[in-house]
Amino acid sequence: MSEQIKTLFEEHDIKFTTARSSILEVLKEAHHPLNYEQIKEKMSVVMDKATFYRNIAKFEESGIVHKFEADDRKWYFELSSTTHAHFICEHCHQITCIDVDLGKVEGEVKSIVLKGTCKECHV
Amino acid sequence: MSEQIKTLFEEHDIKFTTARSSILEVLKEAHHPLNYEQIKEKMSVVMDKATFYRNIAKFEESGIVHKFEADDRKWYFELSSTTHAHFICEHCHQITCIDVDLGKVEGEVKSIVLKGTCKECHV
DNA sequence: TAATCAAATGCAACTTAGTTGTGACTTAGA
DNA sequence: TCTAAGTCACAACTAAGTTGCATTTGATTA
Numbered sequence: 001m002s003e004q005i006k007t008l009f010e011e012h013d014i015k016f017t018t019a020r021s022s023i024l025e026v027l028k029e030a031h032h033p034l035n036y037e038q039i040k041e042k043m044s045v046v047m048d049k050a051t052f053y054r055n056i057a058k059f060e061e062s063g064i065v066h067k068f069e070a071d072d073r074k075w076y077f078e079l080s081s082t083t084h085a086h087f088i089c090e091h092c093h094q095i096t097c098i099d100v101d102l103g104k105v106e107g108e109v110k111s112i113v114l115k116g117t118c119k120e121c122h123v
Numbered sequence: 124m125s126e127q128i129k130t131l132f133e134e135h136d137i138k139f140t141t142a143r144s145s146i147l148e149v150l151k152e153a154h155h156p157l158n159y160e161q162i163k164e165k166m167s168v169v170m171d172k173a174t175f176y177r178n179i180a181k182f183e184e185s186g187i188v189h190k191f192e193a194d195d196r197k198w199y200f201e202l203s204s205t206t207h208a209h210f211i212c213e214h215c216h217q218i219t220c221i222d223v224d225l226g227k228v229e230g231e232v233k234s235i236v237l238k239g240t241c242k243e244c245h246v
Numbered sequence: 247t248a249a250t251c252a253a254a255t256g257c258a259a260c261t262t263a264g265t266t267g268t269g270a271c272t273t274a275g276a
Numbered sequence: 277t278c279t280a281a282g283t284c285a286c287a288a289c290t291a292a293g294t295t296g297c298a299t300t301t302g303a304t305t306a
Contacts, residue, residue, distance in 0.1 A: 015302075017254065036292080048256045053293060055254090068238070069192045073263080073292065087230065098228065105223065107210065110239040115191065116232040138273065140283065159263075171285050176264065178283090196263065196292080 004028065012062040019047045020055050024079075027065065033076035033086060033095050068111045070095060085112035091121035127151065135185040142170045143178050147202075150188065156199035156209060156218050191234045193218060208235035214244040 005024045009016050026042045027034070034042075036052060056077060059065035066080045070088050076095065085100045100112065128147045132139050149165045150157070157165075159175060179200060182188035189203045193211050199218065208223045223235065 051255055069194055071192055073196060100228065105237065107241040108239045108245055109237050113236045114228065114232050115234040116230055118230040122231055174284055
């Protein structure tokens with residue numbers, strides 16, 4: 001387990017378990033949001049989906065992980081970082097992180113999701 | 124039925140039915156996106172959810188209606204108009220339409236969803 | 247190191263928005 | 277009015293995510 005992840009557990013007063021570190025390990029390696037299925041495939045340990053979702057909920061509560069819905073009725077997860085936008089292509093379903101300048105928006109924005117056709121799929 | 128809706132059916136070569144006009148009537152009156160339950164409540168006729176979703180699918184195909192997922196695992200529908208953003212408050216779950224200036228984004232953007240805390244809920 | 251106990255896990259059953267198959271019924275057009 | 281193509285209601289289904297509960301695990305204390 002990486003030092004970075006160990007520190008996350010300590011900072012947020014979360015009990016260490018192999019299941020939890022395995023989830024965070026995957027999210028740390030990925031550089032874009034992943035859903036349950038994708039994370040499951042990459043994880044080194046096998047765990048029940050109930051365990052997965054409960055741990056994700058814990059991470060969310062602590063602000064370690066951020067989640068959002070794409071257009072496929074699935075939750076996508078990523079390690080929290082500065083607020084940035086996600087572009088979801090309706091054709092290839094690829095999710096990419098992008099920087100956008102919103103200008104002024106009233107209220108506090110926590111997530112931004114754009115949908116459409118990415119430049120690869122756009123004719 | 125309003126002339127506007129009658130015209131929509133003709134323009135898009137969609138067969139007229141009471142179920143269909145009832146759905147569009149509700150969407151026309153609403154000035155923000157609604158989900159199935161909300162539309163059902165407001166509709167003057169009773170229809171099966173299968174009928175509802177199949178008709179919505181038809182409208183989408185024709186580009187009359189636009190849909191997106193909020194953060195509650197439900198689809199929200201509205202009449203298509205110029206591309207604008209939706210702000211979903213994580214506290215009061217109110218969905219509001221807002222104008223944002225995205226600057227340059229590669230690809231073609233069809234929908235923009237912002238989530239966070241609206242100014243009413245923000246302390 | 248062993249005992250303790252709150253917290254985490256696995257399993258199975260459940261929830262629910264949305265989807266699909268099918269036979270009966272409408273609608274538009276001749 | 278008659279007919280074919282399309283639409284409808286009903287019921288059964290799908291699947292991501294949730295919940296209850298008995299068992300296991302890991303941080304803490306002795």
